[in-house]
Amino acid sequence: MIESLPRRRHLARLLPVLLLPALAACGAQGRVASTAPAAAPVTVGIIALNDFHGALEPPRTAVLVPDGKGDARPVPAGGAAWLASAVDSLRAQYQHSATVAAGDLISASQIASSLFLDEPAIGVMNRIGLDFNAVGNHEFDHGTDELLRKQSGGCAQHTARKPCQVEPFPGAKFRFLSASTYKADGTTLFPASGLRSYGKGKRRVEVGFIGLTLKGTPSLVAPEGIRGLTFGDEASAINAEAARLRRGGADAVVVMIHQGGYTSGLPNPDGCANLTGEIRPILDRLEGGVDVVVSGHSHWAYVCEYGAINPERPVLLTSAGVYGQLVTDITLEIDPKQGRVVARRARNVVVQSDPYVSPRGPVETAADLPRFTPRPDVAAYVGKYVDAARDYAQRPVGRLGGPVARGEVAGIGNQGGSLGNLIADAQLAATTGAGAQIAFMNPFGIRASLNPAADGALTFGAIYASQPFNNTLVTQSLTGAELKAVLEQGFDDDGPHQVLAPSAGFTYQIDRSRPIGQRITAMALNGQPIDPAATYRVTTNSFLAGGGDSFTVFTRGRDSVSGMPDIDALEAWLKAVPPRPVPSEERVTRADR
CATH class of the missing domain: 3.60.21.10 (Metallo-dependent phosphatases)
Structure with a gap:
């Protein structure tokens, strides 16, 4: 399972997972x-x-x-x-x-x-x-x-x-x-x-x-x-x-x-x-x-x-x-x-x-x-033990268009950045058969950057270091209002703030100057505003689906379908398009700057 990790503050911008x-x-x-x-x-x-x-x-x-x-x-x-x-x-x-x-x-x-x-x-x-x-x-x-x-x-x-x-x-x-x-x-x-x-x-x-x-x-x-x-x-x-x-x-x-x-x-x-x-x-x-x-x-x-x-x-x-x-x-x-x-x-x-x-x-x-x-x-x-794991760890899993690390949203360190977006994209692609329209990845579930070889090659050991929790994927139905509520939980002051990384096509805006519960000021899917009354199919890892990291609104999901392990979804995504481009678009923005 995945634990809550620290708020990284300003010095942690210099390198992935840097400590003082x-x-x-x-x-x-x-x-x-x-x-x-x-x-x-x-x-x-x-x-x-x-x-x-x-x-x-x-x-x-x-x-x-x-x-x-x-x-x-x-x-x-x-x-x-x-x-x-x-x-x-x-x-x-x-x-x-x-x-x-x-x-x-x-x-x-x-x-x-x-x-x-x-x-x-x-x-x-x-x-x-x-x-x-x-x-x-x-x-x-x-x-x-x-x-x-x-x-x-x-x-x-x-x-x-x-x-x-x-x-x-x-x-x-x-x-x-x-x-x-x-x-x-x-x-x-x-x-x-x-x-x-x-x-x-x-x-x-x-x-x-x-x-x-x-x-x-x-x-x-x-x-x-x-x-x-x-x-x-x-x-x-x-x-x-x-x-x-x-x-x-x-x-x-x-x-x-x-x-x-x-x-x-x-x-x-x-x-x-x-x-x-x-x-x-x-x-x-x-x-x-x-x-x-x-x-x-x-x-x-x-x-x-x-x-x-x-x-x-x-x-x-x-x-x-x-x-x-x-x-x-x-x-x-x-x-x-x-x-x-x-x-x-x-x-x-x-x-x-x-x-x-x-x-x-x-x-x-x-x-x-x-x-x-x-x-x-x-x-x-x-x-x-390294030798015993070598064949498993060194197995090639695909190629990536360049190094990719966790990032920040204008000073919020608990954010998956391009790597979080890449993982969310992989999870969405792996669950379209279950009707998935949106996927989210929690930043504390990402433990290491991906640094491919000169030709973009990645091994299973490299992607496992990034996602070592052995979670499965869960796709379930949430209303637009519930989507907003779960995103608000990332900024409710119950623990460190954290930005869920969304899959391509989903965007949202944060304003931390507003009161708790009113900090998500906009949400859209493929350019269309999220309808609070409409139902959407949402994929997360099983840890989040169970309310992990205090995202308890996910437990309200309906019509759940369990899917493949999250690490398998990332491997399949990398193999499908060699090399897989690194996501570059901004999916989460701040209004309080």
């Missing part, structure tokens, strides 16, 4: 106590990541780093073998450490992981030495039973795809945590927290780790996959578990939560510039006892002393972007006598990998940032 890291030189520090401890504190390192999404190989998207001149430059980053070396280098700095993740380790993955039910993504984390992972929404994409197999191992089949195709699957050596995900009997699906002890005697300290997914998970995954589960309030679960850990003797509490936020501007030592997002109301309701919050889901990168925003909630908030391109180095100084953190700091480290050429030009390594040598055992392990 806080560099090694940009640490955030916070002092919890004004009275110095009687003895030297115990130092514990927390090495954190989030939203790995089975990125076994370098994802060929860049992170943005400051160029020292008030602007930013792209740097190649990511890849499991490079990530393993980066984690090792950070871990070597500490006598005591833990490695944790804030969810979405799996699903929406690269083809070498996805083909094998993300068993290699779990295997990578086992080799890296992960200790705890908070359950993210994507962990539920294949259902609860399959997620439980990810923890315990084995080859029981819970999906259409056969498990253990390459080798027996031992399961995760690390522990999934889910303090706010409840079974029908009221118990949590996985343990709410874990505890680690460091040092001996009077210098022994204990650190508690709490893991949570986001409350909105039911709107992001297929209902049948989470039947019998409820997703509770995150702040309430944190407060209850933090209090329990403190009563049990925890000297520090670290929360890993699959929810996050966004900042603006270039990275800076504070990292809190204009912090927005669903993480803020959660932090504002914390009752104390929490020292660090490792966040995820937004795919944004930040290191933020939240006390600068809300002095009553002085927690250190971090996020390491997406795809293992960054890793967060968090240092806690814990006074064992007082039983509390007396100092803390954090920095995001860029996991530099090899240079590559993007649809917008070369992306070179930065000489002034650390370079990591791929760890041989992880590289060999990844190579085994």
Whole structure:
């Protein structure tokens, strides 16, 4: 299934899926106590990541780093073998450490992981030495039973795809945590927290780790996959578990939560510039006892002393972007006598990998940032799965008239651009037999640009990287009024704004200066205004048809017809006209400029 991804803000225009890291030189520090401890504190390192999404190989998207001149430059980053070396280098700095993740380790993955039910993504984390992972929404994409197999191992089949195709699957050596995900009997699906002890005697300290997914998970995954589960309030679960850990003797509490936020501007030592997002109301309701919050889901990168925003909630908030391109180095100084953190700091480290050429030009390594040598055992392990997927991934699927990337509508970053239009065109063509007149593609369902070879050739692996969710197409009837209502949901302030990419012939206009519910000011099909009372046949992927990404109006559709997988529709569209031209016309416009 498809999750909601972040609003990309102005810097993200520079490259597809660009992120803002806080560099090694940009640490955030916070002092919890004004009275110095009687003895030297115990130092514990927390090495954190989030939203790995089975990125076994370098994802060929860049992170943005400051160029020292008030602007930013792209740097190649990511890849499991490079990530393993980066984690090792950070871990070597500490006598005591833990490695944790804030969810979405799996699903929406690269083809070498996805083909094998993300068993290699779990295997990578086992080799890296992960200790705890908070359950993210994507962990539920294949259902609860399959997620439980990810923890315990084995080859029981819970999906259409056969498990253990390459080798027996031992399961995760690390522990999934889910303090706010409840079974029908009221118990949590996985343990709410874990505890680690460091040092001996009077210098022994204990650190508690709490893991949570986001409350909105039911709107992001297929209902049948989470039947019998409820997703509770995150702040309430944190407060209850933090209090329990403190009563049990925890000297520090670290929360890993699959929810996050966004900042603006270039990275800076504070990292809190204009912090927005669903993480803020959660932090504002914390009752104390929490020292660090490792966040995820937004795919944004930040290191933020939240006390600068809300002095009553002085927690250190971090996020390491997406795809293992960054890793967060968090240092806690814990006074064992007082039983509390007396100092803390954090920095995001860029996991530099090899240079590559993007649809917008070369992306070179930065000489002034650390370079990591791929760890041989992880590289060999990844190579085994890449080789197993090679024939499937390298199969030619057609030709494209040029590179195509996600785009923006005059400053709205959550828009599929020409690539979204191309996919919508493919889905319309694949469902004309079901009467389809219009197709829509959600921007958060597009994960990578298409960058064909010099002759325009594309492989299945390339298009799969763009659409890795294995959705099917659904064609259904909606009235013109319902069409407007669903487009309005993209701008209703319930989550980030997003522009549904329409198929050729359908156009609409946005005016965000108008009140909610009145922001779609024009709609037309083949030049004719949409009639609110008329019925239209509309195609979307099955995720959207089920109300995903909060587009709940799609669930009102009637006379539904299920079609082929979305990836098959794109392949057929590319093969039909070699090379397939890249859509260039403007289909969505803004009236509030």
